[in-house]
Amino acid sequence: MKKIFYTLVLATLVLTGCDKFLDKMPDNRAEIDTPEKIRALLVSAYPSTDYMLVTEFMSDNVDDYGKNNPNTDRFIDQVFAWDDVTESDNEDPESVWGSCYGAVACANEALKAIDLLTEQDPTLDLRAERAEALLCRAYGHFILVNVFCMAYNSVTSTKDAGIPYITDPETTLKPAYERGNVADVYEKIGKDLEAALPNVSDKYYTVPKYHFNPKAAYAFAARYYLYHEEWDKSVEYATKCLGAEPASMLRDWAYQATMTQKYTPIVEHYIDANLNCNLLLMTAYSKMGLAFGPYSVYSRYAHGNYLAETETGLAIANLWNGGNSTYYMPMKIYSATNLDKTIFWKLPYLFEYTDPVARIGYYRTVYPAFAADQVLLERAEANILRGEEHYQEAIDDMNLWVKNIASGDEEKLPRTLDITRINDWFNNMRYAVWDTSRVKKHLNPYFEIGAEGGTKENMLQAVLALKRIEQLGQGLRLFDIKRYGIEIHRRIINAAGRPYRQTGTLTAHDQRQAVQIPKKVRDAGITANPRLLETEVTEMITNYHE
Numbered sequence: 001m002k003k004i005f006y007t008l009v010l011a012t013l014v015l016t017g018c019d020k021f022l023d024k025m026p027d028n029r030a031e032i033d034t035p036e037k038i039r040a041l042l043v044s045a046y047p048s049t050d051y052m053l054v055t056e057f058m059s060d061n062v063d064d065y066g067k068n069n070p071n072t073d074r075f076i077d078q079v080f081a082w083d084d085v086t087e088s089d090n091e092d093p094e095s096v097w098g099s100c101y102g103a104v105a106c107a108n109e110a111l112k113a114i115d116l117l118t119e120q121d122p123t124l125d126l127r128a129e130r131a132e133a134l135l136c137r138a139y140g141h142f143i144l145v146n147v148f149c150m151a152y153n154s155v156t157s158t159k160d161a162g163i164p165y166i167t168d169p170e171t172t173l174k175p176a177y178e179r180g181n182v183a184d185v186y187e188k189i190g191k192d193l194e195a196a197l198p199n200v201s202d203k204y205y206t207v208p209k210y211h212f213n214p215k216a217a218y219a220f221a222a223r224y225y226l227y228h229e230e231w232d233k234s235v236e237y238a239t240k241c242l243g244a245e246p247a248s249m250l251r252d253w254a255y256q257a258t259m260t261q262k263y264t265p266i267v268e269h270y271i272d273a274n275l276n277c278n279l280l281l282m283t284a285y286s287k288m289g290l291a292f293g294p295y296s297v298y299s300r301y302a303h304g305n306y307l308a309e310t311e312t313g314l315a316i317a318n319l320w321n322g323g324n325s326t327y328y329m330p331m332k333i334y335s336a337t338n339l340d341k342t343i344f345w346k347l348p349y350l351f352e353y354t355d356p357v358a359r360i361g362y363y364r365t366v367y368p369a370f371a372a373d374q375v376l377l378e379r380a381e382a383n384i385l386r387g388e389e390h391y392q393e394a395i396d397d398m399n400l401w402v403k404n405i406a407s408g409d410e411e412k413l414p415r416t417l418d419i420t421r422i423n424d425w426f427n428n429m430r431y432a433v434w435d436t437s438r439v440k441k442h443l444n445p446y447f448e449i450g451a452e453g454g455t456k457e458n459m460l461q462a463v464l465a466l467k468r469i470e471q472l473g474q475g476l477r478l479f480d481i482k483r484y485g486i487e488i489h490r491r492i493i494n495a496a497g498r499p500y501r502q503t504g505t506l507t508a509h510d511q512r513q514a515v516q517i518p519k520k521v522r523d524a525g526i527t528a529n530p531r532l533l534e535t536e537v538t539e540m541i542t543n544y545h546e
Helices: 034-043 052-058 072-082 093-120 127-148 184-199 216-227 231-242 253-258 262-270 305-310 311-320 372-386 388-407 419-427 455-470 477-484 519-523 533-546
Strands: 278-285 332-336 337-344 352-356 358-370 487-491 499-506
Touching: 034 093, 052 072, 052 477, 093 127, 093 519, 127 184, 127 216, 127 499, 184 216, 184 499, 216 231, 216 372, 231 372, 253 262, 278 419, 305 332, 305 337, 305 388, 311 419, 311 455, 332 419, 352 477, 358 372, 372 388, 388 455, 455 477
Parallel strands: none
Antiparallel strands: 278 358, 332 337, 352 358, 487 499
16 A cells, blocks of 8 residues: 655655555645545545554553464564554554654645635535544544543643644645643544534444444544543433433444454444444554454453453453353354453454465454444443432433343342442452452542442442453553553463563553554654663563563
């Protein structure tokens, strides 16, 4: 696929997919002089490389199954160990950076064309196209700031390094960019969001679920304001997204359980654009369908049975008296030589042949960047953070999620959560340590969550656990780890399926939570993310790889 570089030329600001319109730089571009051309350009204003592989394998959703497992490579070794990535891969940080900024560049070109066209013909109504372009620009920067920076918070974000927020097409060879700070980036995302939301529409889309339709835009706003610590606004937009009958918006797990129980039809259904739950679907160069599917790819680092039994799907089901058998779609357990995976079937593994004869090409997937089930739990989280008077609203949303994903006889096996059950369950559980996993982990956010063992913290423990199941294999867990200052450990799982050696720790608000800015970007003059002292890094890497 042809790649056309603006600068950050050396900084890999890649216009992936824009070559149809931006075939020459900078003054011989094909004119974007009709609404139809603007709409066609906006197809390329969505990132074509996913962040999910990097963020999922940095999170606590995978364990190390030992150096004797050959299903790894140096790239994923570095990601798992929180090293600065130096290896190349279609999903490496440089590719994520370039893909997001490429999408932003397409959005900016569209916005420029909209301004010119409406100036020439004031009767043109391009408000919906402008809204989509603004949303795409905001989303590209939202992914960049959450991957390459520390999490937003009201205490340190005016000092934490941000990422360049690009609002104009580039017209010079080597423009100078400043990173600014995280608070500034969030403020600019918010301005683009608020400017777009009144005019977002799906009136000209052929397949609305692959564009920022109104519900997807509200879902984005709900997540943005949750991360920005504006809990009331997060609830407001989540409610606009879910509507008066949120149950009708959720994934139909009961129906999915009646389908042919084979991987391909299940995952193809999961990303069906006709489902109410799928709000915004994106295609990406990605191996996530392999890494979190029934394959050995990257299986040295896997979500295995130990994690499922002690921290995620099988463990949290005990909160509602359940277990694996109570899920409409039970977790799939794979156990063989060099393969220990316990997963939900979600994302498909697709392959795009560039040379069918030689059988070479690209790994692809389709994933829901926003889904109604995610929005429901984000609303529950925001309501908990709003305070005690909103706890019951949060409980109602969590119960709706549980009853939608878990089967069972309500009389014999109640699937109902309440504050008392949540408090009893978590107060009778110790916090996790590296060699004894538990659902409950110390939370250290910059915002207030009350005392450990209090109702607010217990409620947050519950909703974060449900979110972890809902988002498993989709890269979002790392963002919660960063926001809540959750310490996570690297440990090797032995032949008996239990931790036997600790190899590293990512502490609360550790600098390595922010993925290092790619080398080509740093070489172009963008400041690197701060890191540990060289002696500390050497000791950590030696301990891990020995």
